[in-house]
Amino acid sequence: MDYLSGLPKHILHDILAKLPSKDAAKTIALSKAWKDTWFSFPYLSVDCGDFITKHDVPIKNSYRFSKIDILIDYVTKRMLRLCDQGLAIKQFLLDLKYSLHPPHGSQSHDVDHWIQMASENGVEVLELCLPISIGSIKEDIWYDLPLCVIEAKSLTELGLVGGIRVDKKNFNHSMKFSSVKLLSLGQVLFTHEGVIEHLISHCPLIEHLIVDYCCVYNHLSTEGPRVEMNCFLKSLFLNGLQKLKEVELRGIEETHIDLPNLENIWYSESKSDGFGLNFDSCTKLRCLCISYWSAPTIADKWFLELFSKYPLLESLELCDCSTSEKINIISSQLKVLKLQDCPNLIEVNIDAPNLLSFEYHGYKYRYYDYRNPVIYFSRDSNQLEVSVFTNLHFREFYTLSKFFENIPRKILASLSLFIDQLPNDRYLPALLVSSTPPAPSIKHLEFITPSVTNREAPFGPLMNFLFSSCFPRAISFRGCYRPYAFIEFFYEMLMGSRKGECFCSSGDRKCWWHALKIVRISYSCSFMVDENADFKGVLDELRRSGGMDSITFSLEL
Incomplete structure (x- = not known):
C-alpha cells in the first residue's frame, strides 16, 4: 500500500519543496495523487538552463524559438492552472541567466504577465535573475521592474539580480513592502542615486539586506544616459530600520550605517583610495566580515579599538x-x-x-613565494580548532615547519595544502627526510593538487613524509584533473600493496600505514555525496567524469 501518497497535501508539498525542480516534476509519473500534488504545488521555480543552454543560443542574438517557446508555454500553463484553481503562488523563482539579454518585446510581455499573476495570487517569495547588462549603453536591453512588484503587499522576500532597471517614476505610487524581511539587489540599475535608499526605507520589517554591485546612470556622459562599468553606487545611508539585523554590501564607494540593532556586517569595498565604511553606532555588532579593503592600511590601533567599541563582537573575518x-x-x-x-x-x-x-589562508606573494606570518596564541580555549590553508612548493618545507612552531599542536584541526610543483628527480626523498615535520596529530589533511598524469610521480614520497609526520585521521584530495591513476596508486599504498616504497629505514619511527587498521572512503561531487563509497565505483565515476569535487579516506590507526 502506498502510504506516502495518502499524506496530507501540505506535507507532500513540503516534500516537493525539498527536491530539485527536475526531480520534483518527475513525481507526476508516480501516481495520480502525486500528479495532483504537482499541479497544485504553490512553489514555481523556473531555470531556463533546464530548457536552453549556451550552445542553443546562436551568435546573431536570437534564440532557437522552439526551446524558448517550450519554456514560455510551460510557465504560462503552470501559472494559469494555479490561478484557475484559486491557489496561491507562494514562491516564484525565474532564472533566465542563459538568455543573451534581458527579455524584451514579446518575451518581456510574457515575464510581465507571469509576475502580474504571481503578484495577484499572494506571492511571498519573488526572485528574478536576468543576464547582467552593465557596460552597455543600449536602453532597450534593460528589463523594467513592473509596477505590480512595487505594489505587492504579500511579499516577504524579494531578490532582483542582473539586467533589471528600477525607475524613479515607479515611486510616485504607494509602495506596499510592509512585509518584506529579505531584500537582495544584485547588479540592478537605478535611474537615480536616491531610488535605492527610497526602496529600502519602505521596508520597515526588513531583517536582511543585500546590495551587490548595483549601479546608476552616468548622467555626466556626453552621449546621454548610459551604464558603464564604473557607475556603481557612490553612497548609501542606512538608518531608521529597527528590525534590520544583517547587511551584505559590495561595490559601494561610501556607506554610512546608523543602526544600533544591527548584528552582522559583510562589506567589500569598491575602490582603493579611501575607507568607505562607517558603522560607529552599531554597538550590538556580533559579526564583521571585511574583504578587499586595500586603503588605508588597517593599523594595529584599529584592532585594539574594535573590541572596545563593539563588546559583543564574536566573529571577525578579514579577506584580502x-x-x-x-x-x-x-x-x-x-x-x-x-x-x-x-x-x-x-x-x-x-x-x-x-x-x-x-x-588562516596563506597569501601568494609571487608565483612560487608564499608568505605565512608568525602566529602566537597567548591564551587559548580547550575547544579551539585551527584550520590552515596554504600553498607549498617543494623547496619550502622548512617555511611550513617554521609557520607551525608557535601554534599549539593540540589545536591544529585541519591542514589544506595546495601543491604547486614537485620535481620528478631522485633527490626528493633525501630532501623530505632532512626536513622538519610540519605538525603532528591533525584531524584532517587535504591536498589540492594540480594535474597528475602518472601513478607515482614524486607525490608518493611527499605524502609518505607528510602523513608520517602528521598522523591525520582523514585525508582528502580535491581539485585534481583526471586524477584516477594517482588516486588508484594512493589507495594501493594505503592498503599496503606497495610497501616497497617504505621509508622506515630513514628514521626511528615506523611508517604511518604500518598501524593502519581500517580505511573508509567517502566521495562527493556536485550532484551526490556518498559517505560509504565503494572504491571501484568511485574510480569508475572518476574515469567517466574526468575530475571530482572531493574524495576522502578516513583512517583508523
Whole structure:
C-alpha cells in the first residue's frame, strides 16, 4: 500500500519543496495523487538552463524559438492552472541567466504577465535573475521592474539580480513592502542615486539586506544616459530600520550605517583610495566580515579599538585586506577569527581565551613565494580548532615547519595544502627526510593538487613524509584533473600493496600505514555525496567524469 501518497497535501508539498525542480516534476509519473500534488504545488521555480543552454543560443542574438517557446508555454500553463484553481503562488523563482539579454518585446510581455499573476495570487517569495547588462549603453536591453512588484503587499522576500532597471517614476505610487524581511539587489540599475535608499526605507520589517554591485546612470556622459562599468553606487545611508539585523554590501564607494540593532556586517569595498565604511553606532555588532579593503592600511590601533567599541563582537573575518605588519587580537568575547590573503602580515598575536575557531589562508606573494606570518596564541580555549590553508612548493618545507612552531599542536584541526610543483628527480626523498615535520596529530589533511598524469610521480614520497609526520585521521584530495591513476596508486599504498616504497629505514619511527587498521572512503561531487563509497565505483565515476569535487579516506590507526 502506498502510504506516502495518502499524506496530507501540505506535507507532500513540503516534500516537493525539498527536491530539485527536475526531480520534483518527475513525481507526476508516480501516481495520480502525486500528479495532483504537482499541479497544485504553490512553489514555481523556473531555470531556463533546464530548457536552453549556451550552445542553443546562436551568435546573431536570437534564440532557437522552439526551446524558448517550450519554456514560455510551460510557465504560462503552470501559472494559469494555479490561478484557475484559486491557489496561491507562494514562491516564484525565474532564472533566465542563459538568455543573451534581458527579455524584451514579446518575451518581456510574457515575464510581465507571469509576475502580474504571481503578484495577484499572494506571492511571498519573488526572485528574478536576468543576464547582467552593465557596460552597455543600449536602453532597450534593460528589463523594467513592473509596477505590480512595487505594489505587492504579500511579499516577504524579494531578490532582483542582473539586467533589471528600477525607475524613479515607479515611486510616485504607494509602495506596499510592509512585509518584506529579505531584500537582495544584485547588479540592478537605478535611474537615480536616491531610488535605492527610497526602496529600502519602505521596508520597515526588513531583517536582511543585500546590495551587490548595483549601479546608476552616468548622467555626466556626453552621449546621454548610459551604464558603464564604473557607475556603481557612490553612497548609501542606512538608518531608521529597527528590525534590520544583517547587511551584505559590495561595490559601494561610501556607506554610512546608523543602526544600533544591527548584528552582522559583510562589506567589500569598491575602490582603493579611501575607507568607505562607517558603522560607529552599531554597538550590538556580533559579526564583521571585511574583504578587499586595500586603503588605508588597517593599523594595529584599529584592532585594539574594535573590541572596545563593539563588546559583543564574536566573529571577525578579514579577506584580502591591507593591514599593518604586526597586529594584536585581544578579546574575551571573540569566538571565530579568519584571516585570508592579508599580504603585509608578519606577526599576529592572539589573546582570545574563548576563541573556538581560527582559520588562516596563506597569501601568494609571487608565483612560487608564499608568505605565512608568525602566529602566537597567548591564551587559548580547550575547544579551539585551527584550520590552515596554504600553498607549498617543494623547496619550502622548512617555511611550513617554521609557520607551525608557535601554534599549539593540540589545536591544529585541519591542514589544506595546495601543491604547486614537485620535481620528478631522485633527490626528493633525501630532501623530505632532512626536513622538519610540519605538525603532528591533525584531524584532517587535504591536498589540492594540480594535474597528475602518472601513478607515482614524486607525490608518493611527499605524502609518505607528510602523513608520517602528521598522523591525520582523514585525508582528502580535491581539485585534481583526471586524477584516477594517482588516486588508484594512493589507495594501493594505503592498503599496503606497495610497501616497497617504505621509508622506515630513514628514521626511528615506523611508517604511518604500518598501524593502519581500517580505511573508509567517502566521495562527493556536485550532484551526490556518498559517505560509504565503494572504491571501484568511485574510480569508475572518476574515469567517466574526468575530475571530482572531493574524495576522502578516513583512517583508523
